[in-house]
Structure formats: C-alpha cells, structure tokens
Amino acid sequence: MSDAVILYDADCGFCRTAVARVLAWDRAGRLRSVPLQSTEADRLLPGLAPDEKMASWHLVIGGQVHSGGAAAAPLLRLLPGGRPLASVLAALPGMTDRAYRLVARNRDGVGRLVGARCAVPARRDGEGRA
Numbered sequence: 001m002s003d004a005v006i007l008y009d010a011d012c013g014f015c016r017t018a019v020a021r022v023l024a025w026d027r028a029g030r031l032r033s034v035p036l037q038s039t040e041a042d043r044l045l046p047g048l049a050p051d052e053k054m055a056s057w058h059l060v061i062g063g064q065v066h067s068g069g070a071a072a073a074p075l076l077r078l079l080p081g082g083r084p085l086a087s088v089l090a091a092l093p094g095m096t097d098r099a100y101r102l103v104a105r106n107r108d109g110v111g112r113l114v115g116a117r118c119a120v121p122a123r124r125d126g127e128g129r130a
Contacts, residue, residue, distance in 0.1 A: 004078055005044060007058040010035035015057065022075070030078050056104065068104075069097030 006022065008015045019033045034040050036053055044060050045053050059071035066074050073090040076082035089096045 003062050004031045005060045006031055006033045006075070007036050007041050007044060007053075007060065008033060009054065009057070010037055022079070025079050025082075027080060031075075056100070069093070069100030072096050072100065 006019055008019045010016065023031060023033060034044065036058075041053065045058060045065060056068040057071065059066045059075050061074060061078075069089075070093065073086040073096070076086035076089065
C-alpha cells in the first residue's frame with residue numbers, strides 16, 4: 001500500500017475529476033485517494049477540526065501533511081515528469097497558494113471547463129472547500 005495519500009472532497013465533482021486525473025498520471029501507483037468524509041481521513045489528519053479538514057485538499061506522505069497550495073510541489077515530485085514543475089512551484093509558494101485558493105473559490109466554474117461541476121458552496125471566508 002502506498003504511503004502517499006491524496007485526501008479530497010468526495011461531494012465535489014471537480015475534486016473527484018481532478019483526483020482521477022492525478023491517479024491516471026500516477027502510472028507507478030505511488031498514490032492512493034481517500035475521501036475527506038471518511039474515518040480514514042480522520043486518522044490521517046489527526047488534530048484537524050472538521051472545518052479545517054474540509055477547507056482544502058491534503059497530501060499525506062509518510063505521515064507528513066501538506067495542504068492546499070503547499071501540497072502541489074510534493075505531489076508533482078511523485079508524478080512522472082512532474083519534477084520540473086514541482087521545482088517552480090516550490091520556488092514560488094505564495095503564488096502557488098494564491099493560485100490554489102483562486103481555483104478552490106471558483107471550482108464550479110473551473111469544473112465546467114473540464115466537464116465536472118461542483119455543487120459544494122465555497123466558504124464565506126474566501127477559502128474554497130476542496
């Protein structure tokens with residue numbers, strides 16, 4: 001079993017589509033996905049309040065939790081051909097986080113572009129529930 005886990009909002013069509021595409025890219029099978037709504041997510045994200053848990057997607061690698069935009073570079077390092085882009089994103093963490101928050105806040109509209117609508121409302125504080 002992989003020790004790299006993507007935790008995502010199973011109620012969000014955009015999130016399900018994004019995770020499916022990442023898993024398809026992961027030809028070596030290094031990743032597995034777990035819905036944030038599961039008891040396994042509670043075990044993988046100890047100490048996170050339910051609102052914190054649902055506020056973004058998370059990547060857990062060997063017990064270390066990466067959330068939101070900060071999870072993008074570590075995820076890309078695991079994917080074939082992803083290291084160059086991971087290096088760019090790691091060098092620009094503020095921009096990566098802002099881009100993540102922009103997509104999360106607008107995931108219904110972004111989802112329409114990829115054929116996966118999200119009926120889950122964004123949070124009022126500007127953080128998207130992802």
